[in-house]
Amino acid sequence: MEGARLTVKDVIRLANSVASKPDYRNTLLARAAQGLAQTGDVEGGMRIATELPSDSRASVMGNIALAQFEAGDEEGARRLTANALAVAETLTDNKKRAEALYATVAATFKIDGVEASLRLANRITNRDFRNYSFSTIAWYQAEGGDIDGALNTIGRAEEKSRIHTLAFIAGQLAKAGDAQGARRNMEAAVRFARNQSDGYFGGAPALATIVGNQAKMGDMTGARRTVDIMLSVIGSLEQDRRDGARAYLAGAHVWLGDVEGAFDAAHSHSDENSRNSALSSIAIAQAKTGAVEEGRRTANRITDDTTRHYALVGIARHLLEEKRQK
Numbered sequence: 001m002e003g004a005r006l007t008v009k010d011v012i013r014l015a016n017s018v019a020s021k022p023d024y025r026n027t028l029l030a031r032a033a034q035g036l037a038q039t040g041d042v043e044g045g046m047r048i049a050t051e052l053p054s055d056s057r058a059s060v061m062g063n064i065a066l067a068q069f070e071a072g073d074e075e076g077a078r079r080l081t082a083n084a085l086a087v088a089e090t091l092t093d094n095k096k097r098a099e100a101l102y103a104t105v106a107a108t109f110k111i112d113g114v115e116a117s118l119r120l121a122n123r124i125t126n127r128d129f130r131n132y133s134f135s136t137i138a139w140y141q142a143e144g145g146d147i148d149g150a151l152n153t154i155g156r157a158e159e160k161s162r163i164h165t166l167a168f169i170a171g172q173l174a175k176a177g178d179a180q181g182a183r184r185n186m187e188a189a190v191r192f193a194r195n196q197s198d199g200y201f202g203g204a205p206a207l208a209t210i211v212g213n214q215a216k217m218g219d220m221t222g223a224r225r226t227v228d229i230m231l232s233v234i235g236s237l238e239q240d241r242r243d244g245a246r247a248y249l250a251g252a253h254v255w256l257g258d259v260e261g262a263f264d265a266a267h268s269h270s271d272e273n274s275r276n277s278a279l280s281s282i283a284i285a286q287a288k289t290g291a292v293e294e295g296r297r298t299a300n301r302i303t304d305d306t307t308r309h310y311a312l313v314g315i316a317r318h319l320l321e322e323k324r325q326k
Contacts, residue, residue, distance in 0.1 A: 024306070026052055026053065026056050027056075028309060029048050029051060029052060029056075030049075030052060030056050030059065030060050031309075031313045031316075032048055033045040033046070033048035033049045033052075033060045033064065034060060034063040034064065034067070035313075035316050035317075035320065036048065037063070037064040037067035037068070038067045038320040038323075039320065039323075040071060042064060042067060042068055042071070042073075042076075045060070045064050045067070046061075046064060048060075049061060049064065054087055054090065054091065055091055055093070055096040055099075055100060057087060058084050058087035058088045058091065058100035058103065059084075059099055059100050059102075059103035060103075061080055061081075061083060061084035061087065061103075061104075062081065062084040062100070062103030062104035062105075062106075062107055063103055063106075063107075064080060065077045065078075065080040065081040065084060065104065065107040066106045066107040066110060068080060069107060069110045069111060070110070074111065077107060077110070077111055078111050080107075081104050081107045081108060081111060084100070084103065084104050084107075085101070085104055087100065088100035088101050088104070094125060094126060095126055095129075098124045098125060098126030098128075098129040098130070099126075099129055101120065101123065101124050101129070101133075102124060102129040102132055102133050102136075104120065105117050105120055105121060105133045105136050105137065106136055106140065108120050109136075109137055109140050110140070114137065114141065114149065114153075117133075117137050118137060118153070120133070121133035121134055121137060127158075128161075131157040131158050131160075131161035132161060134153055134154060134156045134157040134161070135154060135157050135161050135162065135164065135165045137153050138150040138151070138153040138154035138157075138165045138169075139164075139165050139168055141153060142165070142168060142169045142172050143168075143172070145172075147169060147172065147173065147181075150165070150169055151169065151185075154166065154169075159192045159195070159196075160192065160196050160199075160206075162188075162189070162192055163189050163192050163193050163196075163206045163209075163210070164189075164206070164209060166185045166186070166188050166189040166192070167185075167186060167189040167209065167210050167213040168213070169185050170182045170183070170184075170185040170186035170189065170213065170217070171213055171216060171217055173185065174217045174218075174219075182217065186210070186213070186214065186217075186219075186222065189206075189210055189213075190207070190210055190226055190229065192206075193206035193207045193210060194207070194229055194233060200241060200244070201234075201237065201241060201244055201245035201248070202233045202234075202236070202237055202241075202245065203230075203233050204230055204233055204234055204237075204245040204248045204249075205248055207226055207229060207230045207233065207248075208230065208248035208249070208251055208252050208281065210226050211223045211226050211227055211230075211251075211252045211255050211256075212251075212252075212255050212285065212288060214226060215255040215256070215289075220256070223252075223255060223256060224256065226252075227249070227252050227256065230248070230249060230252065231249075233245075234246055234249075243269060243271055243274045244273070244274050244277060246265070246269070246274070246278075247266075247269070247274050247275075247277035247278040247280075247281055248277075248281055249265055249278075249281075250262045250263075250265045250266045250278035250279070250281045250282050251278075251281030251282055251284060251285035252281075252285075253265055253282075254281075254282055254285035254286055254289060255285055255289065259282075259286070262278075262282045262285070263282065265278060266278035266279050266282060272303065272304075273304065273307075276302045276303060276304045276307040276308075277307060279298055279299070279301060279302050279307075279311070280299065280302060280307050280308075280310055280311040280314070282295075282298050283295040283296070283298035283299040283302075283311040283314070283315060284311060284314040284315060284318065286298060287314070287315040287318050287319070288318050292315065292319065295311075295315050296312070296315060298311075299311035299312050299315060
């Protein structure tokens with residue numbers, strides 16, 4: 001918990017240093033508000049949220065409501081979710097409205113259940129945020145042990161939005177001793193990621209996440225095989241996209257236990273942006289494999305503010321998710 005608080009403070013300091021970039025500052029403050037609420041400081045999170053424009057505020061309120069519910073304040077969460085929905089309905093930009101509605105899906109699931117959250121998801125007209133909503137609902141269903149329901153829900157999403165949830169479902173099945181079900185769902189996740197063609201880096205980012213899931217399951221053979229698939233995917237990209245895609249391999253090396261190789265991969269990039277992206281991948285993977293302080297030190301070596309923020313937020317989210325699952 002203390003590590004999460006420290007990382008949130010890092011993000012707040014970064015936000016205060018970029019007052020001349022209001023959009024970027026608002027993004028940082030939104031992350032910090034959510035982080036404070038998840039560490040138990042709901043009032044502090046709401047104080048920061050009030051500084052944000054209405055579109056950002058609505059999304060943050062939905063996430064704070066979830067933190068309230070998980071802290072045991074169901075009535076407070078219910079009121080805040082209703083307020084977030086009311087603010088979302090005032091937004092005229094369809095994408096921002098969809099994002100704000102999506103941000104309340106998890107809280108709605110926790111407070112009112114599966115059917116209410118599915119009704120909310122179906123109100124979202126933006127295709128991407130509707131897909132994200134189905135993926136989120138399925139994730140929580142699987143976390144609660146309803147694997148069949150989760151698979152039914154994730155089937156409503158497009159293939160590219162199923163990847164992370166299918167990998168999570170595979171992990172849940174592995175914990176339950178269903179090796180065949182775990183393998184089947186992980187193979188589906190890998191297949192969908194490999195076939196992903198609309199991302200700038202193809203399926204490389206999703207495959208890197210899957211490597212982490214496989215390593216957590218103890219399937220190091222599968223993780224190494226997925227790294228080989230990553231290399232194939234990266235090799236199929238246009239030349240100007242390959243260097244950025246290779247940055248994701250650095251984090252995969254950490255999951256395979258090769259931290260030295262991860263840093264060698266990062267420092268092999270001649271382009272500073274790609275090198276920073278690789279260090280970000282390493283930092284988050286270090287935190288997720290238990291080396292939190294090493295991850296924070298790696299993140300603070302990143303020379304670009306935006307990429308450093310991404311890494312610090314990634315570490316904070318991991319720590320908060322660990323706390324939530326305990």
